[in-house]
Amino acid sequence: MQIFIDSGDIDEIREAMSWGVVDGVTTNPSLVRAASLKRGIVDLKEYLSEICNVAGRGRPVSLEVMGTNCEQMVKEAKIIYDKFNTVAKNVVVKIPVTTKGIEEDEFEGIKAIRQLDSRGIPVNATLIMTPMQAMLAAKAGAKYVSPFLGRIDDYVRQKSGINFKKEDYFDTTTLRRNANDDALNFNEGILSGIELLLRIRKSFANYNIKAKVIAASIRNTRQAEESMEAGAEIITAPYEVIKNMTLHTKSEEGIKLFVEDAKKAKYSELFS
Ligand code: E4P
Numbered sequence: 001m002q003i004f005i006d007s008g009d010i011d012e013i014r015e016a017m018s019w020g021v022v023d024g025v026t027t028n029p030s031l032v033r034a035a036s037l038k039r040g041i042v043d044l045k046e047y048l049s050e051i052c053n054v055a056g057r058g059r060p061v062s063l064e065v066m067g068t069n070c071e072q073m074v075k076e077a078k079i080i081y082d083k084f085n086t087v088a089k090n091v092v093v094k095i096p097v098t099t100k101g102i103e104e105d106e107f108e109g110i111k112a113i114r115q116l117d118s119r120g121i122p123v124n125a126t127l128i129m130t131p132m133q134a135m136l137a138a139k140a141g142a143k144y145v146s147p148f149l150g151r152i153d154d155y156v157r158q159k160s161g162i163n164f165k166k167e168d169y170f171d172t173t174t175l176r177r178n179a180n181d182d183a184l185n186f187n188e189g190i191l192s193g194i195e196l197l198l199r200i201r202k203s204f205a206n207y208n209i210k211a212k213v214i215a216a217s218i219r220n221t222r223q224a225e226e227s228m229e230a231g232a233e234i235i236t237a238p239y240e241v242i243k244n245m246t247l248h249t250k251s252e253e254g255i256k257l258f259v260e261d262a263k264k265a266k267y268s269e270l271f272s
Contacts, residue, residue, distance in 0.1 A: 002235075003242065005024075006236040007031055009035045048063060064094035070112045077121055095112050109125070122144075123142045125137030145212075145214065147213065150223070198230045
């Protein structure tokens with residue numbers, strides 16, 4: 001299982017790489033904008049090159065296009081790939097699975113993925129919210145598909161009138177107990193991000209699909225752990241969420257006691 005950092009902040013990415021267990025980076029326009037506001041980025045090309053460099057060879061960096069029709073997305077993807085892949089040979093271009101909502105045609109994303117795959121440009125299909133979107137993206141040639149687990153949890157909770165904070169774990173068993181069947185049918189029967197992930201994994205296994213599944217939009221450790229259990233090849237999570245993965249109150253209590261007892265047992269004599 002691989003862990004990617006979901007961030008546009010170079011300092012976070014640099015520190016995450018120093019931990020030795022982070023295998024790649026995912027960015028999106030919102031993350032780059034947040035980094036830009038925080039850091040006052042002057043030269044975006046230089047900044048993104050540095051992100052590719054800090055991640056280094058063998059650790060994929062997903063960079064997203066901004067266009068919404070097939071032609072624009074393919075053109076931008078080629079520019080992104082040519083410009084940044086020379087740095088560390090690690091660029092993956094992120095393409096939204098559909099741009100419906102802005103474009104009339106539902107298939108702009110899928111067509112772009114197909115064209116980029118035929119040109120040998122690796123694609124991470126983003127904004128995946130259903131198993132069928134994941135399957136279409138994989139059929140079109142995406143190397144990675146990114147279901148947005150947290151945003152599905154947000155959607156289900158909003159529709160169900162459940163109050164929550166962004167980082168809250170979502171226990172769907174409560175929802176299942178309290179709702180009648182009709183009330184559970186609004187999202188193709190998918191009641192959580194983890195259910196979406198499980199269904200994609202099962203569908204891909206049925207047809208021996210090779211695209212890797214990136215569990216994205218991860219909000220807390222328990223969701224990351226459930227993604228692991230569900231067999232996500234990759235989990236991409238924000239800096240703070242990855243840091244929290246190391247924590248447990250009994251670990252903190254335990255280390256304090258060990259340090260105290262080591263002093264009392266004169267452990268320092270071992271190292272002199
Ligand atoms: C994935 O690649 C996206 O960048 C990301 O995980 C979105 O997460 P969010 O829903 O927390 O914005």
